[in-house]
Amino acid sequence: MSVDNMKIGDLARRAGVSQRTIHYYERLGLISPVAREGASHRLYEEEAFARLEKIAALKRLGLSLEEIQQVIDMYFADADTHLQGKQKVIDILKGQLSKVDVQLGELSEFRRDLIQNIQHMEHLYDDAVPDKRA
């Protein structure tokens, strides 16, 4: 139907990952080509690119690929897909949410520590190197 299909090389370049990574993600069920006959070349459409971007973002948040597999469909599934095991999905999402809240708290605290320490260090630095105005 769509005309904007691309092959794995194009997709990999655009998303900034290797082809190997895409193969690997496919084996984990994170992504799949729209069409394929036997061992022919994989063809992808735009959603595949969006998925790779989303996977990268979730990875930066510290999710493992296994965890990502549990939530990625919520970004791309249609209502029909949701109909099976909806309650399970809700539970997973709520679990993720509380983990995220904890992480947000810890991250803010770490941020405060960092700023405080940077200031402390810079203060010490100024004290130790006052000879800058030769």
Next chain:
Amino acid sequence: MSVDNMKIGDLARRAGVSQRTIHYYERLGLISPVAREGASHRLYEEEAFARLEKIAALKRLGLSLEEIQQVIDMYFADADTHLQGKQKVIDILKGQLSKVDVQLGELSEFRRDLIQNIQHMEHLYDDAVPDKRA
């Protein structure tokens, strides 16, 4: 000097890690016993426990052990230690700070997505299962 020394088994139990992990962290320079003669048993004081807690917290934020090694001393070092390579430490901290800021942004976005999807799911769920009031 202090009287509250503990051995590796106690420390491991309290911190919820294995002894092997503590050995491993020692090899990476993240932690070390207060006293040791040859191959005798390692003795730790309270700071070791605090270090393990801090390491766990930083790990939850997604820092690698190598990155942790770069910042952990800021929590426990005294002023003297700071005196060597202060500017380098400042640079590392500032680098971490900008990474943390990026991560905070992404995490907030992810949180919004999660909440939105949970609401969406619960709406669908209510629609699909109205027979709850038998």
Next chain:
DNA sequence: CACATATCTACACTTGACGTAAGGTTTAGA
């Protein structure tokens, strides 16, 4: 001192997330 635990070192193994290379197949273009 004897003995039961607790620790010691060293080497090997595991898991997640890929990297790299070999050898064969598909596809696009002249």
Next chain:
DNA sequence: TCTAAACCTTACGTCAAGTGTAGATATGTG
């Protein structure tokens, strides 16, 4: 149709962050 480039599968390699285990040593207690 012929060929080069892109892709295919299969399989071994790597790196981080541990975990397992064996055989030797250290330590605390009766």
